[in-house]
Structure formats: C-alpha cells, structure tokens
Amino acid sequence: MKLRIRLLTFILSVSSLVLSANPIEGLLERIDKGASRKFVIELQKGDKDFFELDRKGQKVVVRGNSYVNIATGIHWYLKYHAGIQLSWNGMHATLPPLLPPVLQKERHDTSLSLRYDFNYCTYSYTMPFWDWERWEQEIDWMVLHGINMPLAAVGQECVWKNMLLRLGYDKEEVNRFIAGPAFLAWWAMNNLEGWGGPNPDSWYVRQEALQKKILKRMREYGMKPVLPGYSGMVPNNADEKLGLNIAKPELWNGFTRPAFLQPTDSRFAEIAALYYREQERLFGKSDYYSMDPFHEMGNASSVDLDAAGQAVMQAMKRVNPKATWVVQGWTENPRPEMMKNLRNGDLLVLDLFSECRPMWGIPSIWKREKGYEQHDWVFCMLLNFGGNVGLHGRMDQLLENFYLTKNHPLATHLKGIGLTMEGTENNPMMFELMCELPWRPDEFSKEDWLKDYLFARYGQRDKTVEEAWTLLANTIYDCPFGNNQQGPHESIFCGRPSMNNFQVSSWSKMQNYYDPTVTEDAARLMLEAADRYRGNNNFEYDLVDIVRQAIADKGRIIYNRTIADFKSFDKRSFRRHSQQFLTMLLEQDKLLGTRPEFMVGRWIDWARRAGTTGKEKDLYEWNARVQITTWGNRTCADEGGLRDYAHKEWNGILRDFYYKRWAAYWQTLQEQLDGKPARPLDYYAMEEPWTLEHNAYPATAQGDCIEVAREVFGNVFGKQGE
Incomplete structure (x- = not known):
C-alpha cells in the first residue's frame, strides 16, 4: 500500500512538473482567463522550425517544434481566424466562448531559424524603468511574434560593478564610471562614462532580481538570450589605476568615452575571464554573446583589429566553446580586419538597417562588395530612432529587399531576421509585417497583406478603414x-x-x-x-x-x-x-x-x-x-x-x-x-x-x-x- 502511495505521489509530481514546464498555458491565461482550455498544444520534433493549425472537436490544435513556434502559431490563428491581434497597445483579449474552427489544416515553416530582438538603445529609449509585470508582457509579445533570440541586457551593470570592485575600484569610482538608468545603453556601447548616475545600491539589487526573472522566462520558452559579452571596455583611468595598456577614443558628442583595453595587454584574458565569471555567477552562461568593440569610434588606428577580434573571441570561447559572438553591422562596424581570421559559425552579424542601408545585397550607401564574407548574418529592420513618435515605414522596400536577399544564390549565410529598433511601442503594422516574413516563403503584395492585417487588427473588414490605410x-x-x-x-x-x-x-x-x-x-x-x-x-x-x-x-x-x-x-x-x-x-x-x-x-x-x-x-x-x-x-x-x-x-x-x-x-x-x-x-x-x-x-x-x-x-x- 505504501509503495502504491509513493508511486502515485511520484506520478502526480511528474505530471505537475510537466504541466508547469509548459509555459504556453500561462501565456494563454494571461491573454484571457480560461483561454488555455480552448486550445490543444502539441510539442513535436521537426527538422525545420514550423507551426501547424488544426482542430480536435471544438478545440483549436496548435503544433510546433518549440514553444516559441507554438506561440507564433497561436497568434497566427488569433489574427487570421479570429480577428484578434495582440500588440504593444493591448496584450489582452476577450476570446469568444467557442473559437472559430480551423476548417483546413494549415502549416507554416521556415529555414530562418534565428529571430532576433532589440537594439541596446531600446533598453534606454523605451525600457529603462520597466518592472517585471511589463517585462512579462514584452516576453509574451516576443514569443507570439516568433522571437527566439532576444538581447538580454538588463542588469549588465551589476556584472560590471562586481568586476570593478574585484579589480580594486572602490564604490565611488564604480559609480563615476557606470551611467544612470536612462543612459546605460551608451555606456554599454563604449560611448560615455557615468552620465545620469551615480546609481544607488538598490538599483543594482533591483536589476539583478529583474534579469533573473527575465532569463528564467525566456529559457522556459526555449529562447536563446543574447548576453552582453566582454570586448575590452575599461574605465578611462585604467592606465593609472590598473597599469593597463589602453587606447583612449575621442569624445562622443561631448562625452568622455571609456577606454579600450589593448588586446595585446597581458591582462586582457584575465579581466575578460573575471567579467564572464561574475556574469555566470549572476545570470548563467549563454550560447550567444553580444559585443561591439569600436562602436561609433571613428579612427581605430591605434588598435590591432585582428588581434582584438582574436582576443575577444578566445575569451568568449573559454566560457562556452559553443558560443557565438553577435555583433552589430552599423557604419564601419564590424571592421573587416577584425573578423577576417574568425571562423564561419563563430560570428553572427546583425545587419542593423537592412530595410534601408543594407551592407549586404542590394545597392546602398553602406554596401560592402564582399558582404560579411564567410560569416553568418541576420536581416534586420531598424525603423525607429530615438523612440520618436511618428507613422513611418518602407513597406515596398522592405518586401523587395527581403525577398531579393532571401532568394539570392549567394545568401547562403543568411540565418534569420531581427528587430533592431532604437525605440519600441510604435508603428505596430511594420513590426507585424517584419515578423511574418520568415513564415511567408513567397513574395506577396502589400495591398493583399494590408487587408488581412486590418481584419486581424480590428476584427472585421471595412472599406472605409481599408481606404484610409491604403492612403497611408x-x-x-x-x-x-x-x-x-x-x-x-x-x-x-x-x-x-x-x-x-x-x-x-x-x-x-x-x-x-x-x-x-x-x-x-x-x-x-x-x-x-x-x-x-x-x-x-x-x-x-x-x-x-x-x-x-x-x-x-x-x-x-x-x-x-x-x-x-x-x-x-x-x-x-x-x-x-x-x-x-x-x-x-x-x-x-x-x-x-x-x-x-x-x-x-x-x-x-x-x-x-x-x-x-x-x-x-x-x-x-x-x-x-x-x-x-x-x-x-x-x-x-x-x-x-x-x-x-x-x-x-x-x-x-x-x-x-x-x-x-x-x-x-x-x-x-x-x-x-x-x-x-x-x-x-x-x-x-x-x-x-x-x-x-x-x-x-x-x-x-x-x-x-x-x-x-x-x-x-x-x-x-x-x-x-x-
């Protein structure tokens, strides 16, 4: 009898674990209380990313080979079968008692397996003060839109604080170096020191706890968060304080910039290892690390760029031999000299402004004749700068650039799409369009897409509304x-x-x-x-x-x-x-x-x-x-x-x-x-x-x-x- 009770308890505990490990139920309940009872969720294996829509009795079946893809399928169903679009201006909906049936099984798959989200600037122009409740909504938005590789930059200042204290800086010196909450992005990108601070101790406590919740939820969905890595940034006084061999860049828009630790310095590997050790202790390891040495730095002639690329890569690989270095394709970066001797698969370039100034593919003022050469890259849409308010988009150009690039015989290193806006919570139409592109293999007209978009967004078809949006x-x-x-x-x-x-x-x-x-x-x-x-x-x-x-x-x-x-x-x-x-x-x-x-x-x-x-x-x-x-x-x-x-x-x-x-x-x-x-x-x-x-x-x-x-x-x- 005792054995049966133990066995039953074990079975119940395992069942409970399986149920709680499925994050889709919580997602559906946050959309609308009781919504999880209206869907059947089936996680299946698949060689390519996919989702399927089907029905079982009066329930909607959504299948996929990952929780992110299943969530994408749920949103696709809500948009194009139920006329319900979840957006930054509204992440909740009232679902009908009986969901519209899926009349014919529908499948979407994609070879673009990486779907990236965020610019460092997004974290300051939109998100600097978000709490967990708002972040939970954003993560829900991401999975509903197919994002599986988000930049996870919250709390990076906590890693730096701990590292600098271990290097011998005191608390006051640390606070003179790390920027305030609304300016952390430009500190993280090596553009400025200290502006907006000093941060109180409670800020670091808050951000550490918040990042742990964010990463936990991202990983529950099977996302691959991109953590900030170490690329050589040090305080401007590191030559005097630590005796390091550093390069001091010119001012950035009137601000003193952090210095760059020369990759040939004997302590580069030591300091990088200390950074990653502190990060792992707080937030764990990652398969992707984001590093942008020389961001908007202009002249980098004092740095051995090849040695810098090797040093940054080697430090990252010591932490996780499987990890990939994620770098922004912006202005002169990534420097060709920096990446020329790095292996294919070790570097992933975000072509930050693909809808307008791509560095690969169609003619543009930033085009590189050899593109990113042997390295993998992601087709990105920037769209918004500074979080400015305003209707804006390049619908025709985005569609043309994407399909010309995707179908180009030389685009073998294209691995996905990315949202790299400086500010978010605006222009929802353009982001819906961008996020659907991986799941639409054939080029389509914006006119046909717009009609379906308006049905999804407003729940009905209306000639007057269609006329207004066609004008726009x-x-x-x-x-x-x-x-x-x-x-x-x-x-x-x-x-x-x-x-x-x-x-x-x-x-x-x-x-x-x-x-x-x-x-x-x-x-x-x-x-x-x-x-x-x-x-x-x-x-x-x-x-x-x-x-x-x-x-x-x-x-x-x-x-x-x-x-x-x-x-x-x-x-x-x-x-x-x-x-x-x-x-x-x-x-x-x-x-x-x-x-x-x-x-x-x-x-x-x-x-x-x-x-x-x-x-x-x-x-x-x-x-x-x-x-x-x-x-x-x-x-x-x-x-x-x-x-x-x-x-x-x-x-x-x-x-x-x-x-x-x-x-x-x-x-x-x-x-x-x-x-x-x-x-x-x-x-x-x-x-x-x-x-x-x-x-x-x-x-x-x-x-x-x-x-x-x-x-x-x-x-x-x-x-x-x-």
Whole structure:
C-alpha cells in the first residue's frame, strides 16, 4: 500500500512538473482567463522550425517544434481566424466562448531559424524603468511574434560593478564610471562614462532580481538570450589605476568615452575571464554573446583589429566553446580586419538597417562588395530612432529587399531576421509585417497583406478603414529607395525653433517624400468609421496616432506660412498664423492625453516607481526628463548633436516644454516686425528647468479618445475641411 502511495505521489509530481514546464498555458491565461482550455498544444520534433493549425472537436490544435513556434502559431490563428491581434497597445483579449474552427489544416515553416530582438538603445529609449509585470508582457509579445533570440541586457551593470570592485575600484569610482538608468545603453556601447548616475545600491539589487526573472522566462520558452559579452571596455583611468595598456577614443558628442583595453595587454584574458565569471555567477552562461568593440569610434588606428577580434573571441570561447559572438553591422562596424581570421559559425552579424542601408545585397550607401564574407548574418529592420513618435515605414522596400536577399544564390549565410529598433511601442503594422516574413516563403503584395492585417487588427473588414490605410501605405509608409532618413517624419512641434526648421534631431536626415495632406484624408476616413469601433482598443490607438500625424503635418505647413509672413513683413498674417500654430500644438497635447501610450506622465511614472526613496525617485525622474529633451548638459545640448534626439510628441511635454520654446520664438519675431532689435534666445536656459522639475503629470487616459479626436480634428482642419 505504501509503495502504491509513493508511486502515485511520484506520478502526480511528474505530471505537475510537466504541466508547469509548459509555459504556453500561462501565456494563454494571461491573454484571457480560461483561454488555455480552448486550445490543444502539441510539442513535436521537426527538422525545420514550423507551426501547424488544426482542430480536435471544438478545440483549436496548435503544433510546433518549440514553444516559441507554438506561440507564433497561436497568434497566427488569433489574427487570421479570429480577428484578434495582440500588440504593444493591448496584450489582452476577450476570446469568444467557442473559437472559430480551423476548417483546413494549415502549416507554416521556415529555414530562418534565428529571430532576433532589440537594439541596446531600446533598453534606454523605451525600457529603462520597466518592472517585471511589463517585462512579462514584452516576453509574451516576443514569443507570439516568433522571437527566439532576444538581447538580454538588463542588469549588465551589476556584472560590471562586481568586476570593478574585484579589480580594486572602490564604490565611488564604480559609480563615476557606470551611467544612470536612462543612459546605460551608451555606456554599454563604449560611448560615455557615468552620465545620469551615480546609481544607488538598490538599483543594482533591483536589476539583478529583474534579469533573473527575465532569463528564467525566456529559457522556459526555449529562447536563446543574447548576453552582453566582454570586448575590452575599461574605465578611462585604467592606465593609472590598473597599469593597463589602453587606447583612449575621442569624445562622443561631448562625452568622455571609456577606454579600450589593448588586446595585446597581458591582462586582457584575465579581466575578460573575471567579467564572464561574475556574469555566470549572476545570470548563467549563454550560447550567444553580444559585443561591439569600436562602436561609433571613428579612427581605430591605434588598435590591432585582428588581434582584438582574436582576443575577444578566445575569451568568449573559454566560457562556452559553443558560443557565438553577435555583433552589430552599423557604419564601419564590424571592421573587416577584425573578423577576417574568425571562423564561419563563430560570428553572427546583425545587419542593423537592412530595410534601408543594407551592407549586404542590394545597392546602398553602406554596401560592402564582399558582404560579411564567410560569416553568418541576420536581416534586420531598424525603423525607429530615438523612440520618436511618428507613422513611418518602407513597406515596398522592405518586401523587395527581403525577398531579393532571401532568394539570392549567394545568401547562403543568411540565418534569420531581427528587430533592431532604437525605440519600441510604435508603428505596430511594420513590426507585424517584419515578423511574418520568415513564415511567408513567397513574395506577396502589400495591398493583399494590408487587408488581412486590418481584419486581424480590428476584427472585421471595412472599406472605409481599408481606404484610409491604403492612403497611408502608399505614402507615409512607402518611404522610397534613396531616402536615407533615420526614423519617422519628425513633428515640427518638437524642434528647437529657428527660421529654417525641418528635422528635429541633428541626425535624422529627413527628406520630404509624401504629400502631408494625405494624412489629413486618412484621419478623416478613420473618424468617419470611428463610431463602428467604439471600445476597440487597437482601432482607438490607431485613430489617435493617425489624427496626431495629420495635425503634426499640418503644423509644418502652418510653420512655413508663418515664416513666409515674417519674411514678407505681413504683420497681420504673421500674428494669425503664429497663433494658429500655438493653438494647434495645444490641441495636439489634448488629443494625446486620451491614450496612455502618448503621455509623458506614463514615462515619468515608470521612472519614479523604480525608486525606493524620494531621492532615488527624483534621480530617475531626472534621467527620464533629460533623455527626451537636452540629453546632456549645456555643451551636449548646444553643440553635441544629441539634443531632442529622443524627442517625444507626448501629452504634457508638448504644452510645458515645446510650447514655451515656440511661444518665445514667435514673440521675438513679432518684436522685430514691430521695429525692435532682434533678441537672441537662450534655449538651454528654458529647457534645463523642466528637466529639474517634479510636477506631476497624469499617467492614465483623460477623456473619450473618439470624441476628443473628432473635436480636435474639427478645430484644426474645420469640420468640412474648409
């Protein structure tokens, strides 16, 4: 009897272990309580990545050779069979009591087995203050979109803190080296030291615990997290402090950069081993390590690049002989001299901007005649820079580049796709398109795909909505070949005022490529359909975003009229148009307050919630405010080139930051028209006070988004478009 009880207990415990080891059930329950009972999940072996949709009685069967592929199949079913799309603006859904049946078994497979996610910048422009609840949603988003190889950069500062302490640095010195939460990405990429810090002890405790949860969930799904590796970065004073042979790069946008430990230094292997030992103790080993020596470094003539590549690779291989070095293909990196003597399979290159400036394949300003030579690589979409807000895409170019590359007889080293955006939670259409490409073997038209996308996103087919999105797909989402702009068409409301405002950030390389009145037409069509979609979360998010874009485009037109009035000495028209511009800016602020995704209060709330004391909350809020405005100190803001790089067309900051700059500027021009001498404006003196404030902003939606959108649109454009 006792033996039977023990055997039964053992069987039950094993069954419980198997059940708990299946992460798909938890995923389904987070989507909708009770959803797991409506699906049958079957994990099977397969030579290629695949998922299948089938049915068993009234349940939907989803098969796949990994949990990630099964989750991808679930989302495919929800989108194209049930009209339910899970997106950053909504990761929950109400499933019908009886799911629509799969009428015919459906299979999708792919040879592109690596699907990468994240840029180091994403961790600072979007994620610096996320907690576990938000990270859990993001990991769910990843598996539903087929991602199996995400960069896992949370907590890397914990590894560095421990390593530096062991090397003999004291706590104060460590804190002078490691950047604050909103600037960790550029510290990790060897661009700056210390800016935004010092971090309190509680920050390291928080991030260590958070990364452990993130990695645990990623590994449960069978993902292969990419951990930051060691490529030679050391503090700028490591020559004096540790007696190391280092190279000191030039300043980066006004910031002192970390130094680069020469690979020929006798202690390179020792320090690299110490780094990996501390990382393994905290977060375990990985099959992929991300390292980007010489990132935006310019002249690297003082470094033996071949020796550097060998030293970095050897240090990684000592930790895990099976590991692969992941490196970003960006500007002059990876240096050909660095990778020439590395073996195929040991290096994986992320072609960071494949939809616009690929280094392999079609002509581009960055094309390399020999591509990445013997090394494996990933076709990536960057799309967003700085986390800027704006509709933008290269639908035709993305499709053409992808299929030309994928089917090229010389593309034998293409291993997958990647999402390498600097900021996320925007332009969901482009990310849906990109994530589906591996599962669609044959090229397709954007027109046919768009119709199915809209059914998936809104749950029904609607000619008016299709007409609106077709306008957008053929204009603002059709950035053409030869246009190399970085990210969306920037809102003029966010620019530092001048007589020749065009792009907001100094790096955007904007060019006009679409008729700005088209977004007004699309917004009008969306408003016409809006009452049919009340309560539809995806539609309401898109409605606000499209009306926002239309107002931003109109703002650019009114700006140019106002400048023309000034140059024509037309005082009456100048007064009217300058006031119209300011009024539109405030209308935009009101509109964006109806969705939390477009509110500076949510960003600041995330920052303050990361702190455990008032002092910590204030530090993190300062990080959050500075990053999206001045980025740095006066020198950086006025001369360094990063001011407004991460600008946000958001509720709250529009009226309290951008409005003040424009009101002051128009006033100086009005004074000149009234015969007074030109008065220079010290913009940094206006900007810095906002970064130091702690005034509260709402973090939750204010008002009915459809009614407010209709009201604001009428105020800006006239109810009949007059």
